[in-house]
Amino acid sequence: MQTIIQNREIPVVGQYDTVVCGGGPAGIIAAIAASRGGASVAIVERYGFFGGMATAGLVAPISVFNYNGRRVIDGIPWEFICRLADIGGAREEKPLGNISFSPEKYKLIAQRMLLEAGVRIYFHSYLSDCKVSGGRISHVIIENKDGAEALAGKYFIDATGDADLAMRAGVPMQPVSEYLQPASLIFMLGGVDTDSLPMLRHSRQGVNYHDLKIREVFEKLRENDPSIPVFGGPWYCSVLEDGVVLVNMTRRYADMASNGEQTETECIMREDVYRFASLLKKYIPAFADSYLIATAPQTGIRETRRIKGAFTLEGRDYVNAVDFPDSVSRGCHPVDIHAASSTGQRCEFLKDAAFVPYRCLYSPSFKNLLVAGRAISADPVASASLRVQAACMGTGQAAGAAAAMCCGKDTDVDQVDTDELRSILISYGTNLTK
Ligand SMILES: Cc1cc2nc3c(=O)[nH]c(=O)nc-3n(C[C@H](O)[C@H](O)[C@H](O)COP(=O)(O)OP(=O)(O)OC[C@H]3O[C@@H](n4cnc5c(N)ncnc54)[C@H](O)[C@@H]3O)c2cc1C
Incomplete structure (x- = not known):
């Protein structure tokens, strides 16, 4: 393929403790958690509204917060649902903790909660590149009506769903599944x-x-x-x-x-x-x-890239609810694999609410990057459950809290004291006990 080289000077328009890329279920909660943890936070979103698949893909319902009637994904994600319900924008279906919602009200509550948390919003901004040296990202490059702009950050959270930032930084990815789950336009x-x-x-x-x-x-x-x-x-x-x-x-x-x-x-x-x-x-x-x-404004995407993290969560451990010393979030939705070219679907119900270790949220070779949501390090089976929205909010909360801890202690993402992180998440309401 023919190529061109284009050198350009890019203005650095902001400097933050944490830059969150992607404003879907994972990114919204990550940015709020990081900001409440004391970090200065920016969030970059390619559309002019938040919600990712929930609003841009019109994917509903929000699945699921409960296992056997017990809420296991809690804290800021559930606070979001309560705020949505307060304006008539959410209805809980028990015992699953499944949420039917109004996509328009979702956009409003997401932006309200982010602004209340003091997060700087960059709408209509496409993450196109990043600057990396020595396993650290120093800037992300975004493109918008003003042209190319750079945001400097101490820590970055990739919540793009497709691991766009991780991919551009050079993070190793999981081998591509033989059959990706199909896309659907809702x-x-x-x-x-x-x-x-x-x-x-x-x-x-x-x-x-x-x-x-x-x-x-x-x-x-x-x-x-x-x-x-x-x-x-x-x-x-x-x-x-x-x-x-x-x-x-x-x-x-x-x-x-x-x-x-x-x-x-x-x-x-x-x-x-x-x-x-x-x-x-x-x-x-x-x-x-x-x-x-x-x-929907865009076709719904079930599966694309996932990072190869410090640990890859496997379906067998996931379905059997194996707990890990560094578990930071949960998943309660069945393993839900849609056949690519037939009407088929494999649906495997969990033995208990599953656990997600912190090590799935980062790559050992990148010191200031966390990943939240659909692109965390999991095999196709575990991912087929973890990809649903409440689970993405849960890993968003964990990544945001971890980023704030890193900022406070000036430490690398792989040096986080996971006992302390777990205590913070439990204090938010996350249920990390079997
Ligand atoms: C057809 C279908 C049905 C589904 N059914 C359900 C269901 O019933 N229940 C359920 O809970 N889940 C369901 N899901 C799964 C769920 O919706 C997604 O997996 C989940 O939203 C992923 O959350 P996320 O935050 O990781 O990513 P996303 O929701 O994809 O959010 C990513 C955000 O990042 C932004 N972004 C991406 N790239 C860039 C970039 N380069 N620059 C700037 N911004 C960027 C996007 O605009 C988006 O706002 C379904 C998915 C599909 C496709």
Whole structure:
């Protein structure tokens, strides 16, 4: 491939104790935790709103805070849910601690809590590069309307979901899975008879909430017309408004960390949405009067890059809830692996709420970088549970608290006293006992 060299001077527009890249579930909570821990914090987000997959991908519900009715992911993540519920933007479904929510109210509460915590927000800013020397990141480079800008930081948290910062810094990544989980473009329908949708409330543990009746109809339709795209679920979720649902049923295999594949997938799936929306209207009575309100601003991404950290959490340990001396967060969602090119799904329920060791959040060769959310160091099985939003918030809280500790003690991320970190997280409300 032909290449060009372009040298440019980039202004350093800010200097912070901690720079969080990505404002999804992990990044929001990481930035609040770091700021409350005493660090000066900036958060960089490519869109003009927070929430990541929850808002830009219209991915709902927020799964899950509880195991057997006991809340295990707690602290700032749960405070966020309570703040959302206070303005009518969240509804808890027990015993799972599954949260149906309003994406618009989510954006508002996220930005309020970050501003209240004193976090400096850089919206519409794309993380494009970083400056590294001797295993330390000194700056991230962001691109926005003002051009390229550099933010200096003592510590960095990669919460981009795709490990964009870690990848640009040169952190080793997990080997690419043979089959990445598929991408799905979620769409919002109005005019739906929501009272007649049995799977709209996710209130029982050990149940897969796809709608088997609709699935059967679509399987038959596909038998007769193979041009109907492969679908998943379907799952639907309330946005707490009568007649309005988010539908999760499109699916396409793609490497969503490749811009070419992402672009192509986005275009194909927008066609798929139109097809599915019209088929739902035609064949499913509850959708007879439905109309398309919106497709998500971006296609939902289940799986891309994950770092190879100081420790890689394996599915076997995860499912069996093996506890670690440095456990800093939990996961309670089943291992949820969607087949890339069929309607299939592997769903394995956990023996107990799983544990996440701190060592999954950093690479041994990078001294001031933590990773939170979907891209932490886990194998495809453990990751297939840890990728859900409450678990991402949990690792965000751990990374934020750790970054603040590092700032306070001027220490490297791999030198953190994990007993002290665990005490801080327990004082926030995290449940780290079996
Ligand atoms: C179809 C689908 C269904 C799902 N179903 C559920 C479900 O039912 N329940 C559940 O809890 N979870 C579900 N998930 C998983 C969950 O939504 C995500 O895994 C989770 O949101 C990941 O959180 P995160 O904070 O790590 O990353 P993200 O939510 O992806 O957030 C990353 C943030 O970083 C920003 N960003 C990324 N790159 C850059 C960059 N270079 N520069 C600046 N900003 C950047 C993004 O804009 C985004 O705001 C589903 C996912 C998909 C795709």
